[in-house]
Amino acid sequence: MILDTRALRNTLGQFATGVCILTTDDDEHGAIGMTVNSFSAVSLDPALVLWSIQNTSDCFSAFTTCDRYGISVLAQSQEALSNRYARSLDHKVDPGDCVVDNFGVPLIKGALATFSCRLTALHQGGDHHIIVGEVAAFANVEGDPLVFFAGGYKRLD
Ligand SMILES: Cc1cc2nc3c(=O)[nH]c(=O)nc-3n(C[C@H](O)[C@H](O)[C@H](O)COP(=O)(O)O)c2cc1C
Numbered sequence: 001m002i003l004d005t006r007a008l009r010n011t012l013g014q015f016a017t018g019v020c021i022l023t024t025d026d027d028e029h030g031a032i033g034m035t036v037n038s039f040s041a042v043s044l045d046p047a048l049v050l051w052s053i054q055n056t057s058d059c060f061s062a063f064t065t066c067d068r069y070g071i072s073v074l075a076q077s078q079e080a081l082s083n084r085y086a087r088s089l090d091h092k093v094d095p096g097d098c099v100v101d102n103f104g105v106p107l108i109k110g111a112l113a114t115f116s117c118r119l120t121a122l123h124q125g126g127d128h129h130i131i132v133g134e135v136a137a138f139a140n141v142e143g144d145p146l147v148f149f150a151g152g153y154k155r156l157d
Pocket of ligand 1: 019034035036037038039051052053054056057058059082085086087088089090148
């Protein structure tokens with residue numbers, strides 16, 4: 001059956017999500033970052049999370065071959081950062097935007113929550129790959145999240 005991809009995208013967009021920036025320390029480019037809303041919790045014990053990356057992404061090889069990567073859940077005030085790291089072919093992290101944790105993983109400053117992960121599994125999923133990571137460290141602060149819904153940013157209230 002052939003589905004209408006645009007209609008499917010719009011329908012999937014009715015599922016409100018947070019927004020994350022995925023980061024890793026790439027051998028060639030240093031810290032790179034990419035905006036993602038496919039993040040999801042998987043398991044508490046062991047602590048596993050997942051996200052998915054488009055097979056054609058410029059960041060594909062970096063995120064599918066790295067040992068470790070970071071997930072930074074954006075605060076409502078970080079919409080500009082979300083747009084910044086959603087730009088095509090422009091993923092080098094500005095040094096002022098990140099801190100590097102004890103595992104050598106870059107994480108976005110001012111995020112509501114961070115997860116420092118070790119890549120544990122890769123699964124093909126159509127035009128994306130699903131990346132599963134084990135959480136090695138995490139932190140969070142109080143605040144309002146950046147919300148993505150129906151193709152745009154929304155406020156919780
Ligand atoms: C709110 C939002 C969520 C996104 N979520 C994902 C995602 O889950 N997976 C993905 O591969 N790209 C996602 N993208 C697209 C990437 O951020 C980025 O635009 C894309 O990777 C650019 O192409 P490039 O990687 O070839 O440079 C998202 C973009 C936005 C604005």
